[in-house]
Amino acid sequence: MKINRIITIIMVLLQREKISGKELAEKLNVSLRTIYRDIQVIEGAGIPIITYQGSAGGISILKNYKVNKGLFTKEDVVVLLKGLNLLSSPVLKESENLRTLEKIKSLLSEQELDEVTNNLNQLIVDISPWFSKQNINKKISIIRLALNEQLLLSFDYLNVKNKQASRLIEPYKLIFKEKQWYLQAFCLNRNDFRIFKLSKMSNIRETNTKFISQTSPEVFSLFEKDMKKKIFKIKLLIDESLLDRILDFCDKKDIKKLNEQQYLVNFNFIDDDYSYGILLSLGHKCICLEPEHIRHEMVERAEKLVKSYKKSANSFMSNYSIK
Structure with missing residues (x-):
């Protein structure tokens, strides 16, 4: 929201004779450092900014200056x-x-x-999203109120082990990344900064308790650093009908045409359920050529899937009447 914030700062400076950087930071719910970076951008746009030092100091636009078209x-x-x-x-x-x-x-x-x-x-x-069963807008509305008022938030969160846990947090940043909404926050239960996925949050409730803002780490920095250590390349053989889908996950330079119907793909992979799920979703028209242990794991998962459909589904249908 940098553009909107800079425009807001300009409008405030035009209306006020002088305002402190701290007050601007509190109004816009950002750090003082961010305000001064925005002021530099405004100066670079040709607007004459004056800063005053001392206890009665602040920021102002040169007197009688008017923004012209x-x-x-x-x-x-x-x-x-x-x-x-x-x-x-x-x-x-x-x-x-x-x-x-x-x-x-x-x-x-x-x-x-x-x-x-x-x-x-x-x-x-x-x-x-094309299809959504969750009211993300309502969640964002509650979170924005807590962000603006610096209020603690409480909610229930589904963790990686699919266990529901209550959390109390200091909210800091809403993030939209690769089709998903996230919230960067300081978790009082873990006494550390965490990234929460909004789709896993439920029963979000703002409290009446204010918190003192602290410096938050760079968003996703630790996560991305950890992911880079885990990522490795695997080689896939795909049918040409999967080409449009595979481009959602890798760059064109990683795809090599083998013949009229097949392509070789150098695919970024992490050895976890999410990545195996991607490969399984590509169906029988995608085969992992190497490394060997990934290919064997895919065979085991596919066999378990077939067994589950043949046995568990039939057993369920015979025991329960589904309309």
């Missing part, structure tokens, strides 16, 4: 509006989005606005 070019506004489209619901409330959109659009003439509207219609961003 030449500050942002038409191309700049297109970038800003596209950014807002990317950040739209469920992260931004509709009223917030519309208010900011109108402020940006006011920088353009009617003719320029028509051109920009046509440009924006060429891009549609919809991050909602």
Whole structure:
């Protein structure tokens, strides 16, 4: 939400004679360091910023300065509006989005606005899933309130062992990564920072208890470092009908055409249930060539699947009447 935050800072500075960096940080729920980085961006855009030191210090825009329409070019506004489209619901409330959109659009003439509207219609961003049984928007709404007010959150969480556990956390950042929503938070149960997947969270409740914000680590840094240690390459032989699906998981440079119907794929793999699930989902038109232990594990999992369908399903159907 950097674009929206910078625009908000500019509007606040235009309305206020002077404001402290600390107050801006509290208003926008970010660190003081982030505010000063944003101020540098604003200065780089040509807006004259003055900072005052001492107990009565603060940040202000040069007196009598007015933002003119030449500050942002038409191309700049297109970038800003596209950014807002990317950040739209469920992260931004509709009223917030519309208010900011109108402020940006006011920088353009009617003719320029028509051109920009046509440009924006060429891009549609919809991050909602095709099928969803969970009210993610409601979860995000509760989390956003806790983020803005710096309130502790409590919820039930399904862990890797499929055990439900109650958690009490300090919320810090909402993240959308690869089709999933996550929350970075300090877990009071574990006394450490954790990343929680929203789909595994239930019974989310904001409390009336405020917390003092602390410096959070870089999002996913520890997770990505750990994953890099676990990832290794496996070699797959796939049918050409799977080409579009395999491109969801690897780069084109890792795919080599073998003949008219088959491709060799160097596939990033982690030895866990999730990765085996991906291979199984590709069906009989995908074969692991190497390493050998992965191929053997796939055979065992496939045999167990067949056995389960032949035995367990038939037994269940005979014992229960399913309509």
